[in-house]
Amino acid sequence: MSSFASAGSTPNISASAPHRSRERIHPTAVIHPKAELHETVQVGPYAVIGEHVRIAAHTVVGAHVVIDGWTEIGEGNHIFPGAVVGTEPQDLKYSGAPSQVVIGRGNRIREFVTINRATNEGEATLIGDHNLLMAYTHVAHNCVIENQVVITNAVSLAGHIHIESQARIGGMVGIHQFTRIGRLAMVGAMSRVDRDVPPYMLVEGHPARIRGLNLVGLRRAKGMEGSLPLLRQVYRFLYRSGLPLEKALQTLRSSLCVVRSGGAEGERHVLSLQGKEWVDETGSLQHLLQFLEDSLSQPQRRGPLPALRGRGEDPPVQSTSELDD
Secondary structure, rough: OOOHOOOOOOOOOOOOOOHHOOOOOHHOOOEOOOEEEEOOEEEEEOOEOOOOOOOOOOOOOOOOOOOEEEEEOOOOEOOOOOEEEEOOOOOOOOOOOEEEEEOOOEEEOOOHHHHHEOOOOOOOEOOOOOOOOOOOOOOOOOOOOOOEEEOOOOOOOOOOEEEOOEEEEOOOEOOOOOOEEEOOOEEOOOEEEEEEEEEEEEEEEOOOOEEEEEEHHHHHOOHHHHHHHHHHHHHHHHOOOOOOOHHHHHHHOOOOEEEEEEEOEEEEEEEOOEEEEEEOOOOOOHHHHHHHHHHHHOOOOOOOOOEOHHHHHHOOOOOOOHOOO
């Protein structure tokens, strides 16, 4: 899994409430005296900021934004007008516990986004760094959004969803609770996602089904182009060989070996399959296999989405014919 530490850290707030800059805070904003805002934070008209809120440097809070609860916001975020962050979860089990929302740095939270805090004490809804949450996105209690994720307009995330780094979610998608979206996956607009989306895959439909690799995303991602031949082969073996997924995973795992060298490269993971060898240079194969194994075995995980059968049903943008190059 990619690094995801920023959202779990405490924002660096060196200037607290008594030292707020009047020039940066609109006179109609309502800010609790105990809220902690860095002196560089900007707050727009009619914004409301609650008692337990902490906001780090260079964050912009737009007009009519509400930030409440035990919410910590890191540096350089921009929260656009009408967004609501840190309010009580829409969970009947919630009993008033001081749960959290923790947001990293450099995020863009667009108009009328809602982000609920977690259900139980000691838990948090976590958002990492450099994410874009477009207008009307809903992030429910206990969700985790890692880094560089793009969530398009009017997406609804139910509780306990985990979205790994660099995933892309199309507009008006609904995602079932306890679902996990893998790294660099792409979910097509208006899909219904009721099971885990494996890393690097393109999924779409109602219900969503795997349509192929997310080739556009993989080509755009820095350092991932070299993984394409390996991921193509693995995709074909997992979803086009006719083997049950569990059997295909066992075969891939048993075909993966570690090659140690005395040079600067150290260890290399090499897949030997059907008379050919591929080097897992980026760790993408390891991550994909671990994701699928966990999805099938861990409690509360919903299992991975199946692939759509039949080449003629694949979307023209990234049809599986591209996998046969």
